[in-house]
Amino acid sequence: MLSIPINKFGRDFILKNQIPAIIQARLGHTLRGKAPGVARSIEQRLRDDNPVDEEVVKPVNIGFPKLRAPRSVELKERIKLEKQKRQNVELEKKATSNTLQIDLDQVRADSLKSNRQHQLVDLIHHFGIYKDLFGAAYFVPRVPLDIQFTISEDKALPVYFGNLISPTEASKPPKVQFDASTDIITGQKTNEQSFWTLIATNPDGHFSGEEKEYIHWFISNIPNGEVEKGEVIAPYIQPFPPKGLGYQRFIFILYKQNKKLDFTSYKVEKLNDLTKRTFSTHDFYKKYEADITPAGLAFFQSTWDKNITEFYHKVLGMKEPSYEYDFPKPFLRDPEWFPLRQPFNLYLDKHRDQKEVNKDYLKKVLATTHPFKGPEPPLKFPNAHPIRGVPSWLKTEIKKDRLKIGRINDY
Amino acid sequence: MRFPRIAEKIRQLTLPSTDAKYMINRNPRNLELLRIAYKPDGYHLDKPGRSFWYKLEVNPSGRYVTAQVKHFESGPVVTASTSEWAIKKQLFKTKDTSAYVNLARVLAQRCLESGLIEMRCDITPNPNSKLDKFLRTLEENGLKLSEPERFEAPRPWNRHRPEKPWEVTE
Numbered sequence: 001m002l003s004i005p006i007n008k009f010g011r012d013f014i015l016k017n018q019i020p021a022i023i024q025a026r027l028g029h030t031l032r033g034k035a036p037g038v039a040r041s042i043e044q045r046l047r048d049d050n051p052v053d054e055e056v057v058k059p060v061n062i063g064f065p066k067l068r069a070p071r072s073v074e075l076k077e078r079i080k081l082e083k084q085k086r087q088n089v090e091l092e093k094k095a096t097s098n099t100l101q102i103d104l105d106q107v108r109a110d111s112l113k114s115n116r117q118h119q120l121v122d123l124i125h126h127f128g129i130y131k132d133l134f135g136a137a138y139f140v141p142r143v144p145l146d147i148q149f150t151i152s153e154d155k156a157l158p159v160y161f162g163n164l165i166s167p168t169e170a171s172k173p174p175k176v177q178f179d180a181s182t183d184i185i186t187g188q189k190t191n192e193q194s195f196w197t198l199i200a201t202n203p204d205g206h207f208s209g210e211e212k213e214y215i216h217w218f219i220s221n222i223p224n225g226e227v228e229k230g231e232v233i234a235p236y237i238q239p240f241p242p243k244g245l246g247y248q249r250f251i252f253i254l255y256k257q258n259k260k261l262d263f264t265s266y267k268v269e270k271l272n273d274l275t276k277r278t279f280s281t282h283d284f285y286k287k288y289e290a291d292i293t294p295a296g297l298a299f300f301q302s303t304w305d306k307n308i309t310e311f312y313h314k315v316l317g318m319k320e321p322s323y324e325y326d327f328p329k330p331f332l333r334d335p336e337w338f339p340l341r342q343p344f345n346l347y348l349d350k351h352r353d354q355k356e357v358n359k360d361y362l363k364k365v366l367a368t369t370h371p372f373k374g375p376e377p378p379l380k381f382p383n384a385h386p387i388r389g390v391p392s393w394l395k396t397e398i399k400k401d402r403l404k405i406g407r408i409n410d411y
Numbered sequence: 412m413r414f415p416r417i418a419e420k421i422r423q424l425t426l427p428s429t430d431a432k433y434m435i436n437r438n439p440r441n442l443e444l445l446r447i448a449y450k451p452d453g454y455h456l457d458k459p460g461r462s463f464w465y466k467l468e469v470n471p472s473g474r475y476v477t478a479q480v481k482h483f484e485s486g487p488v489v490t491a492s493t494s495e496w497a498i499k500k501q502l503f504k505t506k507d508t509s510a511y512v513n514l515a516r517v518l519a520q521r522c523l524e525s526g527l528i529e530m531r532c533d534i535t536p537n538p539n540s541k542l543d544k545f546l547r548t549l550e551e552n553g554l555k556l557s558e559p560e561r562f563e564a565p566r567p568w569n570r571h572r573p574e575k576p577w578e579v580t581e
Contacts, residue, residue, distance in 0.1 A: 078496065085503060095503035102501040102513045104520055110497035119490050123525060126485040128439040160524035162440070204436045211437070245434060246441040246577065301438070301526055305580075323434055325447060327564035328425040350568060357567075409572045 056136070062285075063139025063294055064184045064256075112144040120161060124297065127162055129251060132203045132211075133281040142184045143296035146177040147252055159252065165300045168307045170250070173217065173236035178254060180225025184295060195257040196222040197292060198230070201281060204248035205241060207274070207321070215279040216250065220263045234268035234277065239302040240311055244323035247301040253281070254296035261291055272316045345393050349407075361411045364401075444526075446562045446576045451483055463558055465530035467549075469542065475505050478518045478545075480530055489525060491518040511541040512548050519552035532556040 033039055040048070068074075085091060094100040117140050124130060130138040147159040149170050157169055176198060183190045200217035215234050222230035241248045266284075268276045285292070312320040335351045349357060369375045379385060382402035387395050401408045427433055442448035443464050453461035463483055470477045477492035491498070493505040493514055502510050522528070536542035550556060565572050 081500065088503075091503050095507060095509045098509050098512065100503065100509040100513065102498065102516070104516060107497050107501070107517055108520070110500070111495060114497060115495055116497075122485070123488055126440075126482060126488050128437065132437050162525040163523065164526050204438045204441070205434070207434065209432070209434050211435075242434070244577070245436050247438055247444050248436065248441075249438050301440070301444070303444075303577075321434075325445070326427065326431070326433070327447075330566045331421060331424060346568060354567075405570050407567055410567060 058136065059130075060137045061139060062134065062137045064142045066140075066142060066184070067186055069187075109144075117141060120297075123161055127249065127299070129203075129249065129297070129299065133201070133213075133251070133253075134285060135282055137285075139294045139297075141295070141297040143178050143254055143256075145252060145254055145296045145298040147174045147298050149174045159298045159300045161299060162249075163300050164247070165302055166305045167239045167241065167302055167311070168305055170300070170302065171238045171307075176227045176252075178225055178296060180222075184256070194224055195220075195260055196225065196230075196295075197255040197257060197261075197263075198222060198227065198252065199255070199281070199284075200236075200250060200252045201279060202239065202248055202250050203281075205245065206278065208278075213279045213281060214274065214277050215266075215268070216277075217252075218263070218266060218268070221257070221260055231263075233263050233266050235271055237271055237277070237315075238311065240308055240316065241302055241304050242321045242323055243304045243308070244325070245304070246325075247303045249299050249301055251297065251299040253294055255292040256295045258291045261288065274316070343393065345397065357407070358411070361407065365411060440526075446559055447564075448561070450561045459533040463531040465527060465558070467530050467532045467534070467556065469534060469545065471506065476511060476514055478514055480518070480522060480527060489518065489521045489527060491521055508541050508544060511545040515545045515548035516552055519549050519554050523553055528553070529555045529558050531558045 091100070120141055121138060124141075125138070145159075148156040149159070149165065150156050150172065151169055156175075157165055159165070159174065178196075180194050180196065181189055181191075183192075197220045198217065199215065201213045201215050203211075203213045206212040206214060216239070217236045218232070218234035219227060219230035220233050239248065239250055266279075270276075285294075309320050312318055332350060339347050365375070379402060383399070385402075387398055390398070400406050448464065450464055451461050461483065465488070466481050466483070468479045468481055470479070475492055475494040477490065477494070479487040479491075480489040482488050491514055493499055493502060493510050498514065498517060499505055502513060504510055522530075532546065534542060534546065536546060546556060559576070562573070562576055
């Protein structure tokens, strides 16, 4: 035993001497999960949790290939032009004085023939067009489409790759031009007879709610790029995006035909026949896979505007539909028997049936509405009218209603 | 799943109601245009943050400049570079001030062609530098270098009801 005198403090004194070590502990900090660096990052976890079958989503190119000129030829030309530029004093002056303005139309035309085609594939993937129209297939838009909606004599709105055009601006069929005299694969001029099909389709607005499309324009057997001489299978109908549904895509696709084809089964006789206009690009392409190849693509986005109402009534002959985005309902914790520190009226309102709350407010509104004179006029100075003889919580509620704060805005 | 009962409760809240008629807009960019699409929050210590739908990036290399508009999920959506032959062909040098300015004009044109008007930009250029002129040219050509806030549906007990962006016409 230890030779420690036992005094009146006894045990305490002995224990203190027995355990002299100071235990260092960081309370309140524990590492949850694996250490950083060992644990997977959020990207890795999302990738692991949503595995994709590479075989299933493997993209299939259904478009045209393109032969490139030999690199040596291309390079020779480019070096020649670069040397010319170096000796161009005027260009140098413009560049150094920062007044050089390059020709944007020229850049557009040049780039659409070369690398921009592949940038566009990414962009079109981003707009989900290949997925919604062709499933796992894609194509490179080799033939630039020049589509212009005429607005006035000297003003036209072109369709590019997702620009916004209102239905009123797109009410008349656009002018379409494309170059049919160049061979897509070799890039050389040809005089061969060629037939083309132009389809405008909208995958975002089928009234049945299914994954179908409405066909807005269908011209087949276009000889040598002359769109006016083509066979109109479905006449042009303007976009009619319903109210509240947001922006829809209107996609023009140009197919090259191997031979003259017969599409009379798709014939739309009446302009407003929406059942006949129901379409599926996927099924259509499957059917004519051997004879048509997609060559060009352009699209715009359109949303509801004021003139659509009249179009629904007069042309489509139907009541105008109106939609609203269905937001997820708010999350609430389970109700408690004794919710501490919660204002009882607000707490109960949150957990009451929404229909009962609506009923209460409607009752309140009806009580203050005269059957002939209508509702009471709003108070000019809502805070100047004293509220007496009611509990304070009700006072606050009345004040909130007068100042149009909170639930009163919903009724 | 760690809290199956809560997960089930959340699932129930997002289920379509049985008494309504639904129409589905398949356009993946629609909700971004309506400002109700999901936008990542990122972490508050991240710098620069990750809270954007579209973001502008400028990458100068030794000889060329590349400008990209990146989407937070799809990656680069619109690209323009002075190394592209179509642009390089008309420039005197590929990295001087006039190259930057003209690249901005091309990028603005390409963005407008795809309906991309607003994007986030984390670049803080020195005044009157090449980058500064690049950004100014973008703005002159109709782009906006900031993104609107995401619209969140007001709860019934919220104080105010913010205006719905898609109901504002003009």
